[in-house]
Amino acid sequence: MSKEKILEKSFLLIALSSISILGLIAFFIFEQGIPLIWKIGLKSFLLGDRWFPSKESFGIFPMIVGSFWVTLGSLVVGVPLGLACAVFLCELTPPTFAMILRPMIQLLAAIPSVIYGFWGLIVLVPLIRETFGGPGLSILAGSLVLGIMILPTIISISEDSLRALPRTYKEGALSLGATHWQAIWRVLLPAARSGIVASVILGMGRAIGETMAMIMILGNAAQLPRSILDSARTLTTNIGIEMGYASGDHRQALFATGVVLFFIIMILNSVALLVSRKGKA
Amino acid sequence: MGKGRGSRWVHWLGLLILPALLSGCQRQPGGVSVVGSTSVEPFAEALAEEYMSRHPGVKIFVQGGGSSAGIQAVRTGSAEIGMSSRNLIDSEKDLIAVPIIYDAIAVIVHRENPLNDLTLDQIRKIFSAEITRWVEWGGKNHPITLVTREEGSGTREAFQKLIMGKREISLSALVQDSNGAIRQVVTDDRNAIGYISLGLVNDRVKALKIGGIEATVDNIQHQRYQIVRPFLFVFKSRPQDLAKDFLDYILSPAGQKLLVQEGLISMNPIPESKKEARR
Numbered sequence: 001m002s003k004e005k006i007l008e009k010s011f012l013l014i015a016l017s018s019i020s021i022l023g024l025i026a027f028f029i030f031e032q033g034i035p036l037i038w039k040i041g042l043k044s045f046l047l048g049d050r051w052f053p054s055k056e057s058f059g060i061f062p063m064i065v066g067s068f069w070v071t072l073g074s075l076v077v078g079v080p081l082g083l084a085c086a087v088f089l090c091e092l093t094p095p096t097f098a099m100i101l102r103p104m105i106q107l108l109a110a111i112p113s114v115i116y117g118f119w120g121l122i123v124l125v126p127l128i129r130e131t132f133g134g135p136g137l138s139i140l141a142g143s144l145v146l147g148i149m150i151l152p153t154i155i156s157i158s159e160d161s162l163r164a165l166p167r168t169y170k171e172g173a174l175s176l177g178a179t180h181w182q183a184i185w186r187v188l189l190p191a192a193r194s195g196i197v198a199s200v201i202l203g204m205g206r207a208i209g210e211t212m213a214m215i216m217i218l219g220n221a222a223q224l225p226r227s228i229l230d231s232a233r234t235l236t237t238n239i240g241i242e243m244g245y246a247s248g249d250h251r252q253a254l255f256a257t258g259v260v261l262f263f264i265i266m267i268l269n270s271v272a273l274l275v276s277r278k279g280k281a
Numbered sequence: 282m283g284k285g286r287g288s289r290w291v292h293w294l295g296l297l298i299l300p301a302l303l304s305g306c307q308r309q310p311g312g313v314s315v316v317g318s319t320s321v322e323p324f325a326e327a328l329a330e331e332y333m334s335r336h337p338g339v340k341i342f343v344q345g346g347g348s349s350a351g352i353q354a355v356r357t358g359s360a361e362i363g364m365s366s367r368n369l370i371d372s373e374k375d376l377i378a379v380p381i382i383y384d385a386i387a388v389i390v391h392r393e394n395p396l397n398d399l400t401l402d403q404i405r406k407i408f409s410a411e412i413t414r415w416v417e418w419g420g421k422n423h424p425i426t427l428v429t430r431e432e433g434s435g436t437r438e439a440f441q442k443l444i445m446g447k448r449e450i451s452l453s454a455l456v457q458d459s460n461g462a463i464r465q466v467v468t469d470d471r472n473a474i475g476y477i478s479l480g481l482v483n484d485r486v487k488a489l490k491i492g493g494i495e496a497t498v499d500n501i502q503h504q505r506y507q508i509v510r511p512f513l514f515v516f517k518s519r520p521q522d523l524a525k526d527f528l529d530y531i532l533s534p535a536g537q538k539l540l541v542q543e544g545l546i547s548m549n550p551i552p553e554s555k556k557e558a559r560r
Contacts, residue, residue, distance in 0.1 A: 052449060053432045054441070062452070126469060135426045135470055137455055220431070220456035231455050241458045244319065244347030245433030248372060251349070 029262060033255035045256060051222040053242070053250035060257055062224045066232035067208055067264075069225060070142045070218065074207040077147025079200055082154030083189075089155070090162040091184055109152035117213030120145040125217055134229040137219030143228070145213055150203035157202060161195020162188060194275050201272035205265055211236040235261045312340035313523045317351020317364030318435055319459060320384070320478060321512045324543055325364055331539055332530050341527060348435050352376065355515050361524045363515035366435025377519065380511035381531050383546045385479035386440055387488040387496050387508075389464070391471040398490040404444055407474060410451035415472065427454035428466045428475035436460065439510035440476050480544025501546045509546065 037045050040058055048059020085105070089098045120141055129136030169191055173183035189196070211234075219231025220241050233241075239254045239261075246254055315325050322345045329341035346354075351363035352373055369378050388404055390396060396415075399407070406412045408427060416422040429450050430437035441450065457463045460477040467473040468485045479496050482488045488496055491508065500506040520528050530536045537547040 051432070051452065054438070055449075129470060134424070135455055135466075135473070137466070215458070220458075221453055222456065223452040231453075233456070241431045241456060242433055244345075244458065245349050245367075245431070245435070246347075247349035247353065247370070247433070250433055 026262065029255055029258045032252055033257075033259040036249060036252035036256045037259065039249075045253075046260070049224055051238075053246070053253055056249065058249075058253040058256075060235065060238065060253075060260065062222050063233050063235045063238045063257065064260070065224055066139075066218070067234040067236075069139050069228070069232060070146060070214065070234055071204055071207045073139055073143025073228065074146030074150055075200065075204065077143055078150040078154055078203060078207075081147070082151050082199070082203070083158055083196065085151070085155045086158035086162060087184055087189070090159050091180070091188070105152055105155050108148070113149065113210060113213040114216070116145050116149055117216035120213060120217040128229070132229050135219055135231055137217055137231050138229045139218070139225055139232050140228045142214055142218045142232070145217060146207045146210060149210060149213065150206050153203045153206055154199045157199030158192070158196045161192040161199070164195070165191050194278060198272045198276035201268055201275065205268045205272070208234070208261070208264060208268070209236060211240045215240050235264075312342060313362065313527060314342040314344065314354075314360040315362040315364060315514075315527075316344045316346055316354040316360040317515070318348040318366040318512070319345040320366040320435055321364035324382070324512070324540055324545065327539060327543060328531055328536060329527075331536075332527055335530075339523065347433075349433060352515055355517050358517065361516070362520075362527070365513040365515050366510070367438045368511075368513070369515070373515075377516045378513040379516070379520075379528060379532075381514050381528070382512050382537065382540045383501070383509050383548055384512055385496050385501050385506060385509045385546055386436060386443070386476050387479045387482050388474065388476050388491065389467050389482060389486040389488050390474050391467060392485060392487050393471055394487060396489065397487075398493055400492045401444060404491070405446070405448055408445060408450050408454070409448045410453055423472045426466075426470050426473040427451060428463050428473050429454040429456055430460075430463065430476075431456050431458050434458075435510070436476070436478065440508075443508045443510070478544075479546075498541075498546055502548065512545070 036058070045058055045060060046064065047061050048057065049061045050057045050059045051062065089101060089105075093101070124141045124144055125136040125138075127136075128134070128138060128141050132140075165188060169187055170183050173187040174180070178186065214234055214237045218233065218237060220233045220237055221231035222233050222238070223230070225232040235257050238257050242250070243254055315329065322343060326343045329343050333339055333341055344360075348363075348365040348367050351360065352365060352369070354360035355363035355376060356373075363376075365378065366384070369376060388399065394415075403412070407425060408429070410427070412425070414422055414424055427450075430440075437450070455466060457466060457475075460481045463475040463477050464481060464483070464486055467475045479488070490496075491506065494500055494506050496506050496508070501509055514528060514531075516524065519525075531540075541547050
C-alpha cells in the first residue's frame with residue numbers, strides 16, 4: 001500500500017471512531033434508561049407530574065414543561081436581538097466596524113457557561129427578586145441568560161445566510177425604488193429565511209442543552225411553573241443536579257431523562273438540517 | 282517511516298498509558314482512596330492531611346462525587362473507603378458501614394427574620410407547603426421561599442426522616458445541590474428557609490431553635506436536639522491494613538477532636554469538646 005492509501009485509511013478509521021463514540025454514548029443512555037421507562041410506563045414517565053425518586057415516582061412532565069418555557073423565553077430574548085444584530089453587521093454598519101464587532105460576538109460563545117450562570121446569580125437574580133418579588137431564581141432569569149447565550153449561534157448563522165444572498169436581490173430592490181430598510185425587511189430577510197430558521201433551531205438546541213448556568217439560576221424546583229417568576233427545572237438540570245447521589249432506579253430515571261433529551265435534540269437538529277437544505281435547493 | 286515518527290509514537294503511547302499508571306498508583310500498598318459524599322469530603326480531607334503528616338510516605342486520596350458514587354466505588358473496588366452521609370439502602374446492606382462522627386442539621390432563615398423558634402410540626406407544615414406565608418407568625422405577609430437539597434442527598438434524606446416523616450417536601454421548593462448553595466440562597470433571600478449541616482452555619486444566616494431547643498453540642502450529646510445523622514465510612518469487607526489504620530485514627534480521641542473542631546459532634550464526649558457548636 002502506498003503512503004497515501006495508509007493515510008487515507010487511517011483518516012477513515014479516525015472518522016469512524018468519532019462516530020462510534022456517538023453510537024456508544026447513545027447505546028449506554030438507552031441501555032440504562034429504557035428499562036425504567038418500560039417498568040413505569042412511557043405515559044406515566046412523560047406525563048406524570050410528581051418527581052419523588054425516593055418514593056418510586058418518576059414523572060418528568062414538570063421538567064419537559066420547564067425546558068419548554070425556558071427555551072421559549074430564551075428565543076423571545078435572543079431571536080429579535082440576534083436578528084437585529086445580524087442585519088446590523090451585514091447591512092447597516094461600515095465593514096471596519098463590523099470587523100471589530102464580529103470577534104466580540106464570537107467571544108460571547110467562548111465564555112464558559114458557569115460564568116454566565118454566576119453573572120445571572122449575582123446580578124440578575126437579586127434584581128428580579130427586588131423588583132418583582134418571589135425567589136428571583138426563576139424562568140425569567142434563566143430566559144434572559146439563555147437568550148444571551150444563544151446570541152452567537154443566531155447572529156453568526158443568520159449573518160452568513162444574509163451574506164450568501166446574491167447581490168442582485170438588494171440591487172434589484174433598490175433600483176425599483178425601495179428604501180434600504182424596505183429592501184432588508186421585504187427582500188433580504190425573506191430570502192434568507194431558511195438560514196435564519198436554521199439558526200433559530202440550532203439556538204434552541206443550545207438552549208435546551210444548557211445545564212450548568214441553568215442549575216445556578218433556575219432554582220430547580222420540580223414543579224409545574226405557573227408564572228415566569230416561578231422556579232423551574234429543565235430536563236438537563238434534572239440530570240445535572242441529581243446525578244451525584246442517584247442510585248438504582250433513580251439513576252436509571254436520570255438516564256431515561258437523557259433518552260427524552262436525546263430525542264428532542266435529534267428532532268431539532270434534523271429539522272434544522274431539513275430547513276437549511278430546502279433553502280439551498 | 283523515519284526514526285522521528287517512531288519516537289513520536291512512543292510519546293503518544295505514553296500519553297495513553299499515563300492515566301492508567303496514575304490510577305494504578307492508588308492501588309499500591311502505600312495509598313488508600315476515599316470517595317463519596319460531598320458533605321463528608323471536606324472533613325475527610327482534613328483528617329487525611331493530618332494522618333499523612335503523622336505517617337510520611339502514606340498517601341490518602343480523598344474525592345467527592347456523592348454518597349452513591351462512593352458506595353458504588355467501594356463495591357467495584359475502585360476505592361477502599363466510601364463516604365456516605367446517608368444510611369445504606371437495602372440493596373447496599375452487604376457492605377460494612379461504620380459511623381465516624383455525627384452531624385446535626387440546622388434549620389436556617391435569613392438573618393433579619395424575626396422568627397427564632399419553630400416546633401417540629403411547624404417546620405413540617407412549612408416544608409410541605411401547608412403554611413406558605415410568614416404572616417402566620419406576625420411577620421410580613423411574604424410568601425415563604427423553601428430551599429431544599431436534591432433527591433438522593435444524604436442531608437435531604439436525614440431531614441426527610443428526622444423531621445418530615447411521611448410527609449413530602451413540597452415540589453415548589455427550590456432545589457440546590459450543596460449545603461453552601463442553600464446557605465447562599467438563604468443569605469440573599471429574606472423570605473427563605475432551608476436546612477444545612479450545623480457545622481456550616483455562619484453568622485450570615487440564623488439557625489432556628491426547634492421546639493425551644495438550640496442546636497448546641499451539649500443539647501445534641503444529651504439527645505435533646507435530635508435532628509442528627511451519622512457520617513459513615515463504607516467498606517466492602519472488614520477494613521484491613523492502611524484503611525483500618527486510617528479508620529482507627531479517625532475514631533481515636535485525636536481524630537474525633539479534629540472533627541469536633543470542624544463543627545461536627547462526637548457522641549463519646551471528650552472533655553475539651555464541651556463547648557458550644559461553632560457558628
